[in-house]
């Protein structure tokens with residue numbers, strides 16, 4: 257077979273010759289639910305599956321012995337395969353225990369304690385009189401760990417040998433069952449061991465019990481490839497038409513599943529036009545057949561409208577008619593597959609069916625509810641918030657935190673960062689080299705754009721300005737930019753370029769440049785070779801972003817600018833943040849109020865000009881001593897006791913008590 261492991265073959269049972277690949281309807285209680293044996297025969301069923309476990313309990317083996325076996329009993333003249341009961345031991349929740357001897361469980365019909373051993377299982381299958389018996393196995397969840405899977409596999413191998421021995425001189429065929437969960441080496445050990453025992457065929461067990469589709473397909477392909485070429489391979493409990501197509505492609509010959517009758521009971525049918533759910537109202541007035549490409553008795557005689565009605569009223573006839581069609585669909589699919597294998601055109605069929613079997617009703621598609629036409633006011637973790645005063649700002653959805661909640665963004669940026677930093681004054685200063693602003697927490701770009709605006713309004717700035725923005729999530733800027741009718745300061749070439757390429761060089765003001773440093777700021781402060789003169793520190797609060805306010809964060813900031821006359825501005829006035837700044841080496845002063853904050857914070861390097869700054873003093877120290885947040889969160893507990901002295905030794909506070917000392921280096925712990 258070209259490009260596929262698909263096989264077409266035939267083998268003889270005690271009743272007839274069967275042609276593979278084939279699908280076996282499940283007749284748990286010696287009946288395929290809601291279907292006449294004649295219907296099954298007409299649809300092309302070659303083998304029915306019956307469940308030893310259930311038939312052993314009821315009607316009991318004596319009935320089969322007296323009635324001449326299951327064929328006579330249920331009036332089915334073709335082949336029957338009986339499972340061993342292993343799957344029911346695994347799946348039914350009755351109290352049970354598994355020993356070397358077998359599985360002990362309580363009968364659900366009369367409460368008797370029953371031992372299902374390999375010998376009992378084979379004795380039962382002989383009495384039932386199936387054409388193909390299955391060896392007793394221990395099935396475990398496919399997701400079982402390796403120890404459990406290995407133990408189950410080894411027990412299964414021993415039970416397989418006992419099952420074969422128990423067959424005696426019965427002419428019935430017997431298949432062994434490969435276990436081993438999803439472990440290739442266990443599957444190999446199981447397959448090779450069973451192959452040596454001389455079974456008539458092999459089942460791939462322990463799949464369709466908890467694994468994902470690709471895991472199942474990989475394990476199926478791998479296991480099938482280990483099995484003898486000249487014996488049938490049976491994938492137990494699988495599956496949908498698509499599952500079967502995939503497994504045939506991987507070298508499997510036989511399948512069983514309750515799906516055709518189970519979905520029919522609920523109104524489901526597989527058709528050449530996709531999978532239909534007959535409860536849907538779209539079929540209420542439809543005089544079409546279920547499937548225009550099907551010649552089954554249901555499709556020849558009944559309309560979709562009638563089948564819709566029977567389904568809605570839960571009439572047994574609806575279940576029966578839909579199930580009948582589903583069996584025709586399954587068997588026709590397998591006959592088509594077999595014909596394509598024999599003519600070496602399976603791959604083309606595989607591709608065509610693979611696409612078609614994925615579909616729901618092609619002619620009456622289930623309409624996904626159309627997305628409401630809302631303006632795009634959210635993006636990623638951010639949404640636009642409109643204040644009562646009418647201005648817009650950005651809210652972090654997860655934390656609920658709003659950037660610039662009480663004051664329009666540009667107003668706050670101007671007040672807190674541009675005015676306090678005396679930016680326009682510094683741009684006119686005599687210092688050489690560009691003035692560098694670290695805009696930490698670009699957000700919706702208000703602080704950076706306020707600096708851009710400040711530079712552009714200066715008729716003759718003496719220094720160049722380079723803004724370096726740090727941001728790990730550009731969605732807030734992107735969202736504001738898309739809604740720049742609400743964020744008018746973003747109607748500018750700068751933000752557009754930053755979003756597009758991460759860098760901007762002003763054409764009208766050659767001395768003005770802007771660079772984005774993407775990523776987590778705390779991991780990137782060394783990522784720029786431009787040490788800052790000004791830091792606009794506008795990160796989310798400690799509740800949302802705790803690490804932005806730690807001792808470690810401020811130490812890194814201090815390290816980046818300690819040799820310069822640098823200043824840091826931030827909106828917070830929290831004691832814990834200020835103490836972290838002090839400990840990192842900054843001098844700390846009160847900043848002006850904004851919004852509902854009565855004060856903010858300015859941190860200065862030792863070289864910075866402290867003229868006019870309101871440095872924290874004794875009143876703040878007293879407050880600090882009373883505070884419950886006396887230590888930065890990341891300060892080791894062992895350091896707590898020495899902490900007060902560390903702060904008191906800071907040059908900022910020594911100045912208060914004594915005359916100033918030139919011991920600046922000591923502050924840089």
Ligand SMILES: [Zn+2]
Pocket residue numbers: 546547550551552553554555556581584
């Ligand atoms: Zn049909």
